[in-house]
Amino acid sequence: MVERYVAAKTVEEALEALSGGDATVVAGGTDVMPQSQAGRLKLGRTLVNIRRVAALSGLALTGDEINIGPLTTVADLNEHDLIRQHLPVLADAADKFASPQIRNMGTIGGNVCNASPAGDLLVPLLLLNAEVELRSSNGRRRMKLQDFFAGPGKSHKKPGELLTAILAPLPKAGFTARFEKFGTRPALDISTVSVGIAGVMAYGGLQEVRVAFGAVAPTPMRGPATEHALEGKKLDDAAIEAAAQAAMQEVKPISDVRATDWYRRELVHNLVRKVLQDVARG
Amino acid sequence: MSLAVEIAFKLNGSPVRVSIPATMTALSMLRDQLNVTGTKYGCGEGECGACTILVDGLSVNSCLMFAVECDGRELTTVEGVAANPVNDRLRDALVEHGGVQCGFCTPGMVVQSKWLLDKHPHPDRHQVERGLEGNLCRCTGYKKIVDAVCGAGGSNE
Amino acid sequence: MAVIAKDSLIGRRIPKMDAPEKTAGKTRYVQDMKLPGQLVGMILRTDRVHARIKRIDTSRAQALPGVHAVLTAADIPQKPIGVNKDNPPLKGDKVRCIRDEIAAVAAESEEIAKAALKLIEVEYEDLPGLFDPTQAMQPGAPVIQEAKPNNIAMVFDYAHGDVGAGEAESDVVVEDEFYLHYVTHCCMGVSGVIADFEPTSGNLTIYSNTQVPFLHKREFSEVLGMDPGRIRIIQPPIGGGFGSKLDIYPFEPIAVYLAKATRRPVKLVFSREEEFIASPTRQPAIVKLRSGCKKDGTLTFRTVDILLDNGGYTSWGATIPFVMMQTFSSLYRVPHCLYHTKAVYTNNPYAGSFRGYGNLQATFAVEQQIDKMAEAIGMDNLAFRLKNAQAPGEVTGQGMVFKSCGFKECLTTAAERSGYVQKFSANAANRSKPSARKRGIGMASMLHVGGGAKIYPSDGCGTILKLDDFAHVTLITGASEIGQGSETVLSQLVCEELGLPMSAVTVVNNDTEITPWDVGVHASRTTFIAGNSAIGAARKAKEKILALASKVANLTPEQLDMRGGCIVRAEDGEVVMPLPKLLRSLHFSDKAELVMTTNYYEPPSVHQGKDFKGDVSATYAWATQVCEVEVDTDTGIVKLLKVTAAHDVGRVLNRLGLEGQIEGGIVMGQGYALSEDMVFKQGKLLNPAFRDYKLMTAPEVPEMDISFIESMDGEGPQGAKGVGEAPAICMAAAIANAIYNATGVRMTNLPFTPENVYRALKGAS
Incomplete structure (x- = not known):
């Protein structure tokens, strides 16, 4: 039962509202509203609307990282020049995200905090080595995104904390990243499986390889075994097959109404192969 | 009952002040509280687009939006789109291309198309299909709706 | 001048x-209406699939402020509804499937009504569940409906000729079992009704989404024990029908009982989740089909054995064999046909009527076997079809009289416009090439009533x-x-x-x-x-x-x-x-x-007798649809690229409206084949939302090339025929044939979702 509604205008106001405990933060509402209506999410006693906190909006290049305000909508990510220029893989994932209406409402901060294993922006953010900034009335801390997730719908954000920034380092020259989401249509599909592969192209192969998967484990995950299989290897058929095999073995999918675990593994294998063939072709 | 919150906003150009439960959806506020019923409930989960409205010019699913979030904003529903003769071109195109059958998805289609045409005044077919991907229709098979929006945007393909 | x-x-x-x-x-739909003093009606549905109701306690719900009535079976007359009169609007003795209504409330608001439902206590004794129609016929199977101890809800048998003689003269015989799944209408407007009863006059006004207002009136008078003259059905504009509103369903009399109990208008509207769980489905089916032909391509016989899952109660789904038999007996000239169907009770949901009424299911089986037989005798399957296709003047074994019949024109038009024969050979030749993406083309045709169907005393x-x-x-x-x-x-x-x-x-x-x-x-x-x-x-x-x-x-x-x-x-x-x-x-x-x-x-059609023979419709519609697909063998995704359709519509009246019907039907058939799937586990629906029940969206719509064959029906209005159902019928069959053409894998089980296709391609179980 909601007893207090706070339409915060500053981070401080939001943190003050959170400090009382038992609070639910809402930004775009695209996750919180349907989940609470369906009874899957119990709203706290305080509802904190952060949509009007100016400091949480906007995108900026500061030094060697891009600072993405958590209120940045998915549509903004898809269209913003900074993202298109420096982090095109994130723009690409944003284009495949839900529907235009949800892209207009939903925020990157919400997608991160919702911590869905199938969150569409999370795989590219993992590829980009993104970090999150969390603030509370006690201070602020930064955390690698890959350490942020704790389970389906669960993160290591503490109850009094607010996500205040998503930070992505500017990729090196030669960095390439691909995001492949399985589906029968351009968007409006909850991921059955998604695959991301990134690295710096050199000598016909990838260096500093990063691999990430969505919807195949309790959280979005990095794929260290696949990364290892690829690191520095020339992308020939054997290397690609070895990486695809490593990928299908290191994911931990479940069977649900969308797919069986068997099929998810097969998809991971085939999508990794497809992406790598694509990368090898240049 | 949930906490009541008083908010003020503009609905189709006119100021509105209303007291609503903090957990209410914008859709429910429009339909049940304000009796503005052109906007439809189709799924309540943002999957069908029948409840599409414009908020400060952006199309959103009103079933996913907290009504309290409407505070200080400008809302446009299908009634507001239809009230402006500028949009007759779009409405006429939907009628003449056969984009309307049972009509239940139509208000959402009209509002979403209005947003799309504001963003891309002369969209190509692909842009229209992508622009309407969040609006379900069970009657038409979409082709005539896409034709209509292309037509309203002055392109045949 | x-x-x-x-x-x-x-x-x-x-x-x-x-x-x-x-x-x-x-436009004001029933969902948008608000009568003065109107209350919100809501239904408590069971969470069990088969259980005896031991106790229902509504006292806490009754006591909630803002609640005006709480009803259970004990409060209303026990007058069952439905095709077999086996469905009491509120269940008192036991529940038989997940959609069962066990109590209803009328309250001041939705919030109060929801809260009241949560306060109703129900105690059950679970009974063994039955979810597989083949098991429902086994001796000792749990009994679902006490009046039918063998679980058989309905039987349709039909025959013409002598299939034994037909088989004896066959050079090729093919036999398959086809499985057709559950899908549902997904009308964009959810089910809803407003009942307004005035006790002093005895007048009942029902604002209803029904597709059959006059039959509805009679049904209501029987269920409610009321003078039909006091019942008025008003139909506000409806947010989609597609056959879903052809029967009376429990929520409608429940709304009336609530209105009677409260003396106030009661509006009862489903949520989308409730719509998925508690509105009708398309009838699933297991079709065993055996067909034969001679070396020259002449069809010799057809033996059909169909098992229908009737669910817990009987609505129109159980009667689809009436329509299916027309396709088996009369789409092509078949000298001998033996047809047997059973609908059996289970604890699954029950099916209603749905655009095409069994014909999607029948056509799926028939048209795949046509391709198989043609291949077996080494004949081009278009030529095979043309050889056996009905022509004007034909009287079929079932007694249908084809006064106007553009079937052959449909076949040749769709084939020529799509380049069918050439593409079919080219695709088959390309199958073995290493590319992950395979192209396929497939054809299917259909026959459907086009001038009504004489089921009731008057049509x-x-x-x-x-x-x-x-x-x-x-x-x-x-x-x-x-x-x-x-x-x-x-x-x-x-x-x-x-x-x-x-x-x-x-x-x-x-x-x-x-x-x-x-x-x-x-x-x-x-x-x-x-x-x-x-x-x-x-x-x-x-x-x-x-x-x-x-x-x-x-x-x-x-x-x-x-x-x-x-x-x-x-x-x-x-x-x-x-x-x-x-x-x-x-x-x-x-x-x-x-x-x-x-x-x-009154159309000049006739009632069929117990042998199901006779000219049941004043005319018949024909169509051929050709589907072109791309199969991604890495994922199992089947992309529908193009549909070439030729429909015998008698005559084009309103070209715009006609195209709208055909296009909408094609895309509905596409969804049936490729993406829509109600996933049940032990009688419970796992995907009651558009999130995981996938309707087609705008970017998925194929290119459509639609031709109209004007056969100028002598009895039709300006020569026209009815075509509302026709366009959805061929799609799954044509897509199945296209997948075979692309991959060499015959898909006998629907739907062709990526995982199902991938599994079939891998030959995995």
């Missing part, structure tokens, strides 16, 4: 008459036509409008007769107190039956008008015509008098008459 040339509305592109209001959001429709002093026409028809555009095509037919523009007509079609009887909107019958009825009424009006005009003009009625809102000389179109003036002269003369006519049209 002015001259008006002869003009025709037939074949034109005429926009739907109610579309402008719909684009303005002005007719009434019309009342009224012309006012300004020659404005009010067309009052029994035919319901469910979004398909009946009001527009009926107006068009009337205007064609009376030489009036479309703007001259207003249609009244939504109130049983006003409209004359009609059996309902189903069986692709409205354009044909209601159209003929409207034409008849218009001709009577024209006769009266011309009789009067002949006196004024000193010409015989045959020398006169009506054009452009005027009476004209037929031979040269010279205007004799504007129609309004003539009407006023009739009205305000000594005769003091108005032009008002009535007409009732």
